[in-house]
Amino acid sequence: MVSRTTDDYQAMVLAGCRAVCEPAFWAGFDRGSAEGFRDYFAQLTEHEPARAAKYLLPHYSWLCINPKESENLALADEVLSIIPDFLGRPNVLGIGEIGLNRNSRNEVAIFEKHVDLAARHNQLILIHTPHLEDKRKGTLLILDVLKNDPRIDPGRVLIDHVEEHTVGMVLDAGFWGGITLYPESKCTPARAIDILERHAGGTLWMNCACDWGQSDPLAVPKTCLEMRKRGHDAKSIDRLVFQNPARFLSQSPHFSVPA
Amino acid sequence: MSRSQVLDLYFIEARSKLIDVAAFLDRIELAGGDDDYRMRAFRDALIALVEEGGGARRAESVLLTFSDPTREPVGRAGGKAAGAWRGEAE
Numbered sequence: 001m002v003s004r005t006t007d008d009y010q011a012m013v014l015a016g017c018r019a020v021c022e023p024a025f026w027a028g029f030d031r032g033s034a035e036g037f038r039d040y041f042a043q044l045t046e047h048e049p050a051r052a053a054k055y056l057l058p059h060y061s062w063l064c065i066n067p068k069e070s071e072n073l074a075l076a077d078e079v080l081s082i083i084p085d086f087l088g089r090p091n092v093l094g095i096g097e098i099g100l101n102r103n104s105r106n107e108v109a110i111f112e113k114h115v116d117l118a119a120r121h122n123q124l125i126l127i128h129t130p131h132l133e134d135k136r137k138g139t140l141l142i143l144d145v146l147k148n149d150p151r152i153d154p155g156r157v158l159i160d161h162v163e164e165h166t167v168g169m170v171l172d173a174g175f176w177g178g179i180t181l182y183p184e185s186k187c188t189p190a191r192a193i194d195i196l197e198r199h200a201g202g203t204l205w206m207n208c209a210c211d212w213g214q215s216d217p218l219a220v221p222k223t224c225l226e227m228r229k230r231g232h233d234a235k236s237i238d239r240l241v242f243q244n245p246a247r248f249l250s251q252s253p254h255f256s257v258p259a
Numbered sequence: 260m261s262r263s264q265v266l267d268l269y270f271i272e273a274r275s276k277l278i279d280v281a282a283f284l285d286r287i288e289l290a291g292g293d294d295d296y297r298m299r300a301f302r303d304a305l306i307a308l309v310e311e312g313g314g315a316r317r318a319e320s321v322l323l324t325f326s327d328p329t330r331e332p333v334g335r336a337g338g339k340a341a342g343a344w345r346g347e348a349e
Contacts, residue, residue, distance in 0.1 A: 071336045102336035103327075132340040136326040165322040190269065191318065229268060230260055 001210050002027055002040070003048055008217040009055040015221040018242065019257045020052060021207075021249065023062040023097035023126055028212055030069050034078035037065065041082070045089040058257060060249070062096030062126045063087070070101075070110035080113055087121055093252045094118060096126025097160060100138040103130060112145055119151040124252050127159045129166065131186060139166040143173055156251055160207070163187055167195055167204075176203045176248055181219035182211070189223035193230060196240060205244045300325050300343035 002025060004012075012020065022044060031037060044061040052059035063086055065079040086092060098114040100107045118125045130138035142159065146152050154174035162170050162177040163186075170177045177199075179192045187195075192206055206223060209215035216222070220241055227237050249255040260268070287298060294302075307320040327344040 102338075102340070103332050104336035105332045105334060107336060108332050130340065132342045133325050133327050133344045134340050136323065137329060140330065141332060163322060164316075164319040165326065190272075194318070231264075 001025065001212060001215075002043070003051070004210065004217060006051070006055070009052055009057055012217050013055045013057050015218050017057065017221075019058040019060060021060045021062070021093065021245075022048060022210070023128075024064045024066060025097070025210075026066040026068040026212075030072070031075075034075065034082060037079045038082055038085075041086045045086055045091055049091045058091075060091045060093050060255060062093055064095050064098045064114055065110065066097070067099050067101040067107050067111070067128060070107045071104060073106055073109065076106075076110045076113070080110075080117060083117060084121060087123065090254055093249060093255055094124030094126060095121075096124075096158075097128040098125065099128035099142055099160075100130050100134070101128075103134050103138045103141060108141060108145065111142065115145060115149055115152065119149060124249075125152075125157040127157065129159060129161045131161065135161070135163060136165055139169060143169060143175075146175070147173065155203075158205075158248060161186075162195070162204075164191070164195060167199055171199055171201060171203060176205070179204065179206045180209050181206060181216070181223060182209045183214045183216050183219070185213065189219065189226045192223055193227055193232075202239070202244055202247070204240070205248070206241060207245075296345050297341060297343040 003022075004020070009020075024040070024044060027040070031040070041063055044063065048061065049059040063083050065076050070076050083095070095114050095118040098111055100111060115125065117123070127142055129135055129142065139159065139162075146154070146157060155176070158176040158178050159170045160178035161180045163179075167177055167179075179187055179195055181187060181189060181192055186209070196204060196206070206220055208217055208219040210217070224237050224241060227240075246255075246257060287294075304321045304324040307324050308317055310320070312320060325343045329347070
């Protein structure tokens with residue numbers, strides 16, 4: 001989706017959420033012009049932080065043209081040209097969520113341009129991996145692009161939506177991995193904890209989907225409850241759901257959350 | 260957690276999901292028409308589910324069963340992901 005409801009913001013704060021990070025996403029339809037993206041980037045960097053602030057929730061964002069709209073190369077190039085105008089905004093963490101959707105040549109070409117943009121502007125990178133049958137192939141293609149660019153530091157890149165068949169290749173290559181929680185059809189809290197227990201390093205985190213399908217803004221706190229049922233102590237839960245994300249995001253000079 | 264604790268926490272939920280799968284297979288059998296690539300992948304996944312490959316990697320095996328095994332980008336993005344690889348010939 002392109003924004004949380006006010007009820008969502010309130011529920012997240014009441015559940016202990018300390019900050020929200022919103023990647024640029026597909027609007028539910030393909031936008032017709034770059035000016036539509038300029039308005040969207042203003043929404044992400046001006047309007048949404050102000051809405052979230054009413055609930056004492058720091059709001060951060062990532063900027064890009066989403067892979068779903070990358071098939072239109074001319075539009076994507078135009079959008080890429082306006083992104084630098086917004087990178088200095090105080091809530092912008094980097095370039096994202098870029099990546100692939102159906103693993104097409106045009107998607108790969110625009111992904112490479114986003115990676116170049118991030119490298120030239122020294123930005124963190126947040127990467128979307130395809131869902132369903134496209135995920136494994138898409139993750140391999142994404143890793144190929146990243147490994148071929150010597151300017152990219154894997155420690156400054158988070159590859160999101162990992163599952164059991166992709167988490168190993170992401171972490172083994174030195175990148176951060178994100179597990180995205182969904183109420184149905186994709187990764188559940190139980191599976192996410194299974195993955196976390198088998199990949200206990202410090203470069204993995206969890207996040208809530210904010211998708212056009214069903215998604216739950218409280219998926220992370222609900223997963224924390226399930227971790228407690230499985231015997232995880234408060235310190236290890238805090239490390240996974242707060243310290244790890246804060247450590248990655250603090251590589252951006254724009255990010256800070258009160259202790 | 261001990262195996263007993265895992266069963267206490269997840270058995271009823273897993274039992275319910277397994278019965279849902281069984282009912283889905285019954286529904287498919289009673290419906291007219293032929294299987295397509297999705298059902299063929301589903302049947303392969305059921306085999307992967309019960310095979311004892313070692314290392315507790317069933318979830319990974321099932322996901323790989325549904326995955327596109329090719330490495331080259333496709334010519335043009337089109338349509339939605341279906342959950343199972345259609346195959347190059349189909």
